[in-house]
Amino acid sequence: MSSSPLTGQVIGRAHYATRALLERQLTSLGLTFPQSIALNTLAAEGGVAGRTHLVARLTDGLKIDAPAAEAVLTDLTDAGLLREETGGLAFTDAGHEVRHAIADATTAISGRLYGDIPAADLAVAGRVLSLVRERADAELAKPTP
Template identity: 50%
Template sequence: MTTSVPPVNGQVIGLAHYASRAALERILARSGTTFEESVALRAVSDNGGTVEAARVVGRLTAGLKIEESAARRTVEELTARGLLEEPAPGQVSLTDGGRELFTSIRAAGDAIAARVYAGISAEDLAAAGRVLALVTERAEAELAGA
């Protein structure tokens, strides 16, 4: 019996995203961390551990399509929790606690991804990556034109 493959469309892509995100959010819930907070921690980590707060806000608004005020609140909440600190005006840095939390989140996310993507060929993953990058680019263009 052959399993039918659904055509790729926004619903199929969305279902894959939400299933993966739900698996990660179970991990995040254990530490009381929201998905948005995990993205903000990643933005700081990806920039060497210290970055302009505006850059983190920009990554949240652009990547998650949230309002700037919500993005700023996310940074403020991480600071209030002691996971980020402000070493200089307009900058945020990971604290030791923030670095430790993000390291554990990244490890858990990597383990989930390893299980989810296990057995999918590198060629298929590369093709999917190219298609999704193109879909994202076109959707961003639609948003910019709206």
């Protein structure tokens, strides 16, 4: 293991390597990464959430525009994984099954990648990365020069 200083490149490479592992699993489920984030977001909201709220969460989390977020939700609805209902969007039975498959894949990948890293190291990394994200979000909120 190298002791590279923490830089955007190191963070980015770790993100993309981890994401590539997840995307292998998502491809076998017929999903994209943004679709998996939408399903995870809906699960975190208790399985039902307003479309506008989900779009806002996707635009914030994925740094995509609202039309792209809407397209993700439409694709999931068209695929039979989400359904429209009073109060917003909800999982179909198939959507629940796929969401659980994503959770299982994520748990397995996380275990292989993070399982033997000391908890104290993970806590420090989590704090540093949260701070970096907060600062980046603050920069993104500023008007473009």
